[in-house]
Amino acid sequence: MPRFFIAGTNLAGGMAVLRGRDAEHVRVLRLRPGEELTICDGEGTDYRCRLVSSDKEQAEAEVLEVRRCPAEPSVAVTVLCGLPKGDKTDYIIQKCVEAGASEIGFFLTGRCVARPENPEKKIERWQRIAEEAAKQSGRGIIPQVKWAGDLAGALDIAVKKDLALFLYETGEREALDQVLEANKEIKTAALLTGPEGGFAEFEAKLAKIAGLHVCSMGERILRCETAPVVAVTALMYATGNLS
């Protein structure tokens, strides 16, 4: 069923009104009066609707059923990645949204090769990728994409979560499964992964001092764009959000 995100204010009195880009999308999809669509308020609630009318300016739909979006996981996961090169960011955003992340941030580390002057300029494009992935995968929210600055900025976000993991491929680490098994009831989590060259040793030390769990994801070396998706999936599995 086609899926739209609109603000709750447009969902008054048993009718939903789609305007602008969304109204256009209804026309592009050639939806006809009587056909069903899902409208989501972006805060986890789905409205199953039947299209009543549609023109260039707006589309109106009758609300048939209101329900909690079943695709939303019980844990809000923030993924924070050392900024990778090129369009790997896009891939990370798309796949992490599908896998269940609620927020995605990028930050610079000592080994980042990409060092854009105005990273904030990319946010708008990144946010569109997140929205498309949210629609496609049936999410109940549009995960936000943020620029987290540097490692300090990422750690500042991470330490406010119920559980914060720093995924690191060498040295002394905790086993990911043991940490997750001991934290099944969390409501928020942060997962930090490195850029192409990985994190430096002192970055891992800093994360540990800040209170993060420095964790291993096994002995296979994951690419910087693969690690976030694997980490989100493991967390979703461990917290009962993958079945």
Add this chain to the structure above:
Amino acid sequence: MPRFFIAGTNLAGGMAVLRGRDAEHVRVLRLRPGEELTICDGEGTDYRCRLVSSDKEQAEAEVLEVRRCPAEPSVAVTVLCGLPKGDKTDYIIQKCVEAGASEIGFFLTGRCVARPENPEKKIERWQRIAEEAAKQSGRGIIPQVKWAGDLAGALDIAVKKDLALFLYETGEREALDQVLEANKEIKTAALLTGPEGGFAEFEAKLAKIAGLHVCSMGERILRCETAPVVAVTALMYATGNLS
């Protein structure tokens, strides 16, 4: 450390000999005598070596240590995917090898859009992608890429494994975590995922009759190239191969 796969026969008497493309790769990497490299026999054994000499034709290295490759999981996972469009195959191969799959196969289903006349012709290119990913992620084997024909062919491969899962996004299904928790000691597994349009209902019925577990991976709709990676990761997590 750079990683090479060579046949066991070139590892006699404490010396390893690299020829052809591998010898060239040693030169491209500008490895010098005295530097270390890992040579893997492709059957799960790693040889930590020190380069002794290198020219256009061949490179010779002294074996310093022999050990079981730590990156190999305890379960040999065969991933079988409904053939997707375009280069999504490449993505599936690369990511599944990183995630720990031992074998990857593609097959045609009722909803496959791509219907190549000679799919076997693609195997050579697919196999190169698997080899590159195996080197990059530190695997102890080069996962094999196969053409599995149609659903019957895929089911025939799957039913020979200790555990065979058919991942399906609708209808009556078992919970993935319950099935995996009940099968932690498996040595072999098969994971079947669909093409862009998903599996048809009768295909799921057929899989069930054949003895596969028809499983859900949660309410988020995963793209056909994302589902295999998520499934392999969940299995690796559940069997203790992700920490």
